[in-house]
Amino acid sequence: MAKPKKQPRPKAETPKGFRDYFGADVTERAAMLNAIAGVYHRYGFDALESSAVETVEALGKFLPDVDRPNEGVFAWQDEDEKWLALRYDLTAPLARVYAQHRNDLPTPYRRYAMGPVWRNEKPGPGRYRQFYQCDADTVGTASMAADAEICAMLADTLEALGIERGDYVVRVNNRKVLEGVLDSIGLAKAKIQADPKDLDATVSDAYDVAIRNAVMRTIDKFDKVGKDGVRELLGKGRLDASGAYIDGVGLSDEQAAAVLAFLTSKGDDTAKTLYNLREAVGASVTGAQGVNELEEIAKLLEAQGYGLDRIVIDPSVVRGLGYYTGPVFEAELTFEILDEKGRPRQFGSVAGGGRYDDLVARFTGQQIPAVGVSIGVDRLLAALREKGRIGGEAQGPVVVTVMDRDRMADYQAMVGELRQAGIRAEVYLGNPKNFGNQMKYADRRGSPVAIIEGGDEKARGVVQIKDLILGAQIAENATLEEWKERPSQYEVPRDQLVEKVREILSRQG
Numbered sequence: 001m002a003k004p005k006k007q008p009r010p011k012a013e014t015p016k017g018f019r020d021y022f023g024a025d026v027t028e029r030a031a032m033l034n035a036i037a038g039v040y041h042r043y044g045f046d047a048l049e050s051s052a053v054e055t056v057e058a059l060g061k062f063l064p065d066v067d068r069p070n071e072g073v074f075a076w077q078d079e080d081e082k083w084l085a086l087r088y089d090l091t092a093p094l095a096r097v098y099a100q101h102r103n104d105l106p107t108p109y110r111r112y113a114m115g116p117v118w119r120n121e122k123p124g125p126g127r128y129r130q131f132y133q134c135d136a137d138t139v140g141t142a143s144m145a146a147d148a149e150i151c152a153m154l155a156d157t158l159e160a161l162g163i164e165r166g167d168y169v170v171r172v173n174n175r176k177v178l179e180g181v182l183d184s185i186g187l188a189k190a191k192i193q194a195d196p197k198d199l200d201a202t203v204s205d206a207y208d209v210a211i212r213n214a215v216m217r218t219i220d221k222f223d224k225v226g227k228d229g230v231r232e233l234l235g236k237g238r239l240d241a242s243g244a245y246i247d248g249v250g251l252s253d254e255q256a257a258a259v260l261a262f263l264t265s266k267g268d269d270t271a272k273t274l275y276n277l278r279e280a281v282g283a284s285v286t287g288a289q290g291v292n293e294l295e296e297i298a299k300l301l302e303a304q305g306y307g308l309d310r311i312v313i314d315p316s317v318v319r320g321l322g323y324y325t326g327p328v329f330e331a332e333l334t335f336e337i338l339d340e341k342g343r344p345r346q347f348g349s350v351a352g353g354g355r356y357d358d359l360v361a362r363f364t365g366q367q368i369p370a371v372g373v374s375i376g377v378d379r380l381l382a383a384l385r386e387k388g389r390i391g392g393e394a395q396g397p398v399v400v401t402v403m404d405r406d407r408m409a410d411y412q413a414m415v416g417e418l419r420q421a422g423i424r425a426e427v428y429l430g431n432p433k434n435f436g437n438q439m440k441y442a443d444r445r446g447s448p449v450a451i452i453e454g455g456d457e458k459a460r461g462v463v464q465i466k467d468l469i470l471g472a473q474i475a476e477n478a479t480l481e482e483w484k485e486r487p488s489q490y491e492v493p494r495d496q497l498v499e500k501v502r503e504i505l506s507r508q509g
Contacts, residue, residue, distance in 0.1 A: 137372030180287010
């Protein structure tokens with residue numbers, strides 16, 4: 001009789017596109033989220049924690065750049081054959097929550113939310129399928145004061161996290177201004193004819209919609225291919241870096257020039273920028289409305305003391321213009337870092353948002369105005385590490401060594417006193433036979449202090465306290481005379497244990 005095949009052991013590996021987070025990563029992120037929440041709370045926003053799982057119907061069209069059903073999300077059918085999915089952002093759940101509970105919520109409704117989101121996309125360097133987002137949104141008001149407030153709050157948040165003025169800028173643009181530019185070059189927003197027999201008009205209108213969308217996608221590449229690249233892509237096309245030819249949108253030189261004039265219309269001050277934008281939109285009513293909204297935002301920010309060193313009107317902000325319905329904003333870090341090849345480059349965007357007034361209409365059939373912002377938590381953490389605000393070796397707990405396993409109660413009493421005093425501490429719980437292994441453990445844990453109490457110390461009512469940080473510094477570069485002058489181990493009465501440990505930790509900083 002053949003022996004049953006032995007089941008292979010599972011491979012210990014992280015799924016592709018996911019990663020594990022250890023001690024310092026987790027605590028640094030928690031501290032950052034707590035600081036962000038403090039700013040949001042100060043601005044009057046309430047916390048919301050919604051389910052990580054939503055129905056596919058509630059999520060609606062998933063990622064803005066994906067057209068195929070269920071693409072971009074992790075979805076499955078439950079026992080009732082209902083399709084469910086992990087949330088891919090924190091905005092779609094907000095739409096469902098507001099539509100479901102709007103009769104019980106204040107208007108406007110101001111909420112912030114933090115947590116992981118999941119995207120079923122191809123992973124790459126620094127691009128994961130699970131990552132954290134941190135959002136704040138105001139639902140139920142069309143007032144530009146809400147947009148200005150989001151921009152101000154974003155600036156305050158960056159500074160609360162240690163990003164200094166001069167190292168960031170919040171840039172503001174408006175989708176309506178671009179709509180006005182497209183109107184001015186003959187791409188008026190299409191309205192399909194009601195008469196189905198008027199086939200020519202229907203085809204023409206559909207064509208205009210396709211061209212407008214193509215222009216939106218093209219200008220979204222402005223930060224990647226630059227002014228000349230966008231000009232080529234708006235026209236006949238261009239060769240990409242690989243030598244492949246990319247077809248262009250097919251605008252005339254005059255039309256392409258008008259779009260580029262919009263993208264590059266930032267002046268030396270706000271007044272000049274707004275003047276250039278009014279010239280760019282011409283007689284378009286929609287465009288003029290967009291410029292007026294930017295002007296109102298600028299006035300509200302100026303009244304609160306937010307100058308051009310923090311928040312600026314900048315038409316080159318193009319990300320998300322195809323998704324948002326009005327003002328858009330982006331927080332960009334302006335300091336330089338070195339890329340993987342050692343070349344200097346700016347850190348770039350860490351947050352973005354805007355006005356999306358179609359948020360809840362899928363559920364209610366009524367247009368509900370809304371504006372919000374999303375902070376990329378992982379990118380912001382990377383930025384703080386680059387600035388030296390966080391990172392380095394995380395300090396471990398004080399380690400109480402075990403010299404006699406029969407006296408474990410004594411050691412637990414010590415660690416209990418340290419913890420009651422607010423000091424992070426633990427008793428060594430491995431095999432205590434080899435004291436050297438205990439010290440290796442303390443070193444691997446990054447422990448600042450080790451406590452030693454053998455039988456002799458117990459009889460004399462004292463403990464030995466070893467400053468591991470100072471000890472490592474002395475061992476590395478001190479002479480014998482310096483070592484004698486700067487001992488790293490102290491003998492103190494047992495009842496002074498907590499006081500001496502606190503003194504050492506304070507000196508270590």
